[in-house]
Amino acid sequence: MRKEKPLTLREVARIAGTSKSTVSRVLTNHPSVSPDIRAHVEAVIRKHQYRPNMFARGLTGARTGLIAVLSPWIESGFYASVIRGIDLVATRFDGHLMTTFAHSDDDYFNILTDYVNGHQVDGVIAIAPPMSIFERKVLLEEKPVVLCSSRVEDNDRGWAAVSSVTVDNAAAIREVMEYLYRKNCRNMIYVAANNDVYDARVREETFHEYVASKPEMKGKTIRSKIYDNWGYYATLEYFEDNAGKNVPDAFVCFNDATAFGVIEALHEKMPDELARIYVTGCDDEAAANIVGLTTLCMPMERLGKEAANCLYERINDKTEGAVMHVRHRVLNMDLIVRDRYKTLAKYLPLNELYNIHVPHA
């Protein structure tokens, strides 16, 4: 257990027999350093394995190579995949991520503005922020910010100039609805997310717009207050409140995790109806493929990559005083139609033997 202090720039300068300024210049690749001195200093740095303190560097406003990634919570693999995408791009730019998780809407806002106003990171990517933060006045400094899976239109609270990367939720949900319409579904349930984020808002709105466009259709949103496995609880509550009434034809769910909960509840409450009820998700998690869930393929990693690309484009934009280049990038989601029963049967080596019946075929 040593007590030696880690090397500082001052020490390196002393060892190299030069000034702090010069060492700093070789560190930051400043052109005005004579080649031989540079080589010498670099040798000392390498020999002593000196690594600059990023935070001291950040305090002065210099580039730190750090990107802040702010995310509301970790669940359902979504955040992990997005962050992975961001990280892949950051690696290309020799950058590192500083990922932080917000514990509440307020917390999200505070951390975000801390990063934006502080000097410690080169830019920040805000993943799926709670919509409420857009209601709050914000002081956006020149630090690049990119919203990922969220978007804000011009408003009078300082939010105008933020780039974003989102998926086309509206087009995707319309595709789901058309698919279900063609399958003769008319009595629809939308199983909502339990937090207010951009994707959730657009998906729910689009669901109801579609229903409103078809006189012969009816649709209703259900949601549960329970945080965990809310698809399951929302469905149970629905059947409790609507005992004896017509069973819906389809459950359109905010995401796959919600859909699994719905399927679980249907199994429990109406196993006989299960075969004819359509359930759709969104994300296309690994389990969706195994269970055979019809779902929208969320390009999570690409979402992260695009957000990071967009951010680095801004970070590396040297043109001082250039008009802030705001970009709203929108990615497509594909509908993946699967048959729950057919897909599952595939996992049974005995399927030919038993020739499993496929209800929706």
Next chain:
Amino acid sequence: MRKEKPLTLREVARIAGTSKSTVSRVLTNHPSVSPDIRAHVEAVIRKHQYRPNMFARGLTGARTGLIAVLSPWIESGFYASVIRGIDLVATRFDGHLMTTFAHSDDDYFNILTDYVNGHQVDGVIAIAPPMSIFERKVLLEEKPVVLCSSRVEDNDRGWAAVSSVTVDNAAAIREVMEYLYRKNCRNMIYVAANNDVYDARVREETFHEYVASKPEMKGKTIRSKIYDNWGYYATLEYFEDNAGKNVPDAFVCFNDATAFGVIEALHEKMPDELARIYVTGCDDEAAANIVGLTTLCMPMERLGKEAANCLYERINDKTEGAVMHVRHRVLNMDLIVRDRYKTLAKYLPLNELYNIHVPHA
């Protein structure tokens, strides 16, 4: 788009008509501030929504409320769950996580030592570090470090005094092996992880120790160089190299993701044998439950919680100069025996109708 600078402590002092020192003292809850001045300063802080710059604070060596979490990569939900566990505990202590992903073994080592030596975080949790870092000399300052899913014994390179939280890999793998032994498996394959981490090392060692303890058993490790879906490729390569030979009775896999790849390959190469070949995983991911994979339940969130608890215990330990309290906490993993065919059948509403045959029953 405002250009106003965010408030600094100096500004707050000016507005409150007091000195920076005093403002700093109320910020850090220092006792020697008169109640009325404290109240006044607090009012100013609240009114102007002042938030101290964590990095400036960190530079001085004061507590920042930040915990560094270092992780090799994001995959398989494992890291996300562990981080979630850490975050839950950090929240209780009003702390926040700074999660960083290392891009290589060297990178892991460098970032870790940066955090340990720097002043910017109160402590660091290192998740599943590459074993190679333990070969490198390290200067451990007094900053608390906890290894999560890894452990290092006393060595002469400065690593002695690091607390750890791990699972009991050896006991768990022995349980798997005993289960398979009772099922009459004698010809075993271990499908190894493709990176060198503590868990992987112990699991593989235990597999071979068990095999060596039974004269009538034989076992062999296979691994693939391919990073993604390595279970699949390792299995394909195995069958290529061993065409015509006896098909193994069981594949013991490093984790569930590996096991899914193995099942996929078995489906492809020997669908007829699939029903009699045992495949086991580790982690107990959601998909394991759906597919009916026999596996070990990895208490990921608890692993994170315990690591965080252990870290905060050290952080909050005021006893100056106390002997470093090193703790190795070991959690149990339960074997979850599932039947692939039975479990899948549960997802088919038609199962009674077709009375699906269960091979292993």
Next chain:
DNA sequence: CTGAAAGCGCTTACAG
């Protein structure tokens, strides 16, 4: 209890 001063480890004008 309060304030002026030094310092944390860097960078960046400013002179030479």
Next chain:
DNA sequence: CTGAAAGCGCTTACAG
């Protein structure tokens, strides 16, 4: 091309 100095925003002995 190089170095001495000021400063980033905080904290913490040190005097009072």
